[in-house]
Amino acid sequence: GWEFKGLRPDQVSFGVPSGPKSANRGFVTPETVLRTLTCLVQGTGCDTIKPKQTYPTFRGVMTWSINWDKYDNFAFSKPARQALDSLGGNSPSPPTPSSQKPVPSTSAPNTRTPSTTKPSVPPTSVAPHSPSPPTTSPYTKPPQSSSPKPTAGPTNAPVTPTPSSGSKCDGKTGGVCYWPFNKQVLPYAKSDCDKWTTDFVWCP
Known part of the structure; x- marks a missing residue:
C-alpha cells in the first residue's frame, strides 16, 4: 500500500x-x-x-x-x-553581530583649506519671502464652456427611481444591508452595514 x-x-x-x-x-x-x-x-x-x-x-x-x-x-x-x-520558540532570532571589527584607515582625511581672498562682487541682501495669504477654498471653479450643451429629445420610457447606492443594490430595496459580491442580504442595521466593510452597501 x-x-x-x-x-x-x-x-x-x-x-x-x-x-x-x-x-x-x-x-x-x-x-x-x-x-x-x-x-x-x-x-x-x-x-x-x-x-x-x-x-x-x-x-x-x-x-x-x-x-x-x-x-x-x-x-x-x-x-x-x-x-x-x-507555542513559543518560533520567533526569528536577532541577527548576530559580525566578529570582525572595522579597520581604521591610515590615510589622512581629505580636508580643504579655507579661501582668504575677498569676493570681487559684494554680497547683496534679499528681503525675506512673504507667503501669499491662504485661500478660503482649495478648489477653484473651472471656466464656463461656451459650447452648447446637448439636448435629449422627448422619450416615452417611464422614469424608474434608482436607489442611492446605484446598481450595487441589484434591485434590492426596503432598507437592507446588501453584499453585492455574494448577492446576499445581510442581517445588519444601516449603522453596522456602513461600518463593517466597504463591500457592503445600504439599499434604501
Whole structure:
C-alpha cells in the first residue's frame, strides 16, 4: 500500500471558519484551535491522529469570512493569536553581530583649506519671502464652456427611481444591508452595514 511520509513544513496549512455564523459547519472552539496547533507544533495533545514529525516553524492560521470575526469582536483571531504566541520558540532570532571589527584607515582625511581672498562682487541682501495669504477654498471653479450643451429629445420610457447606492443594490430595496459580491442580504442595521466593510452597501 501507499505509505504516508508526512508533509514538509511549507506544505502544512490550517484553516477554519472564524465563527458559527461564518459557515454552515466546520466551526471549532478556540480550545480546539489551541489543541490542534499544539499537536502540530509540539506533538502533544493530539486526538486520534498524530503527525509523524512536528512542525516547530508553523506560524499561521487561515480563516474565512473574517468580517464575521470583526462582527463577533474578534472572537476567533484574538485566541488564535494567543495560541500561536503560547507555542513559543518560533520567533526569528536577532541577527548576530559580525566578529570582525572595522579597520581604521591610515590615510589622512581629505580636508580643504579655507579661501582668504575677498569676493570681487559684494554680497547683496534679499528681503525675506512673504507667503501669499491662504485661500478660503482649495478648489477653484473651472471656466464656463461656451459650447452648447446637448439636448435629449422627448422619450416615452417611464422614469424608474434608482436607489442611492446605484446598481450595487441589484434591485434590492426596503432598507437592507446588501453584499453585492455574494448577492446576499445581510442581517445588519444601516449603522453596522456602513461600518463593517466597504463591500457592503445600504439599499434604501
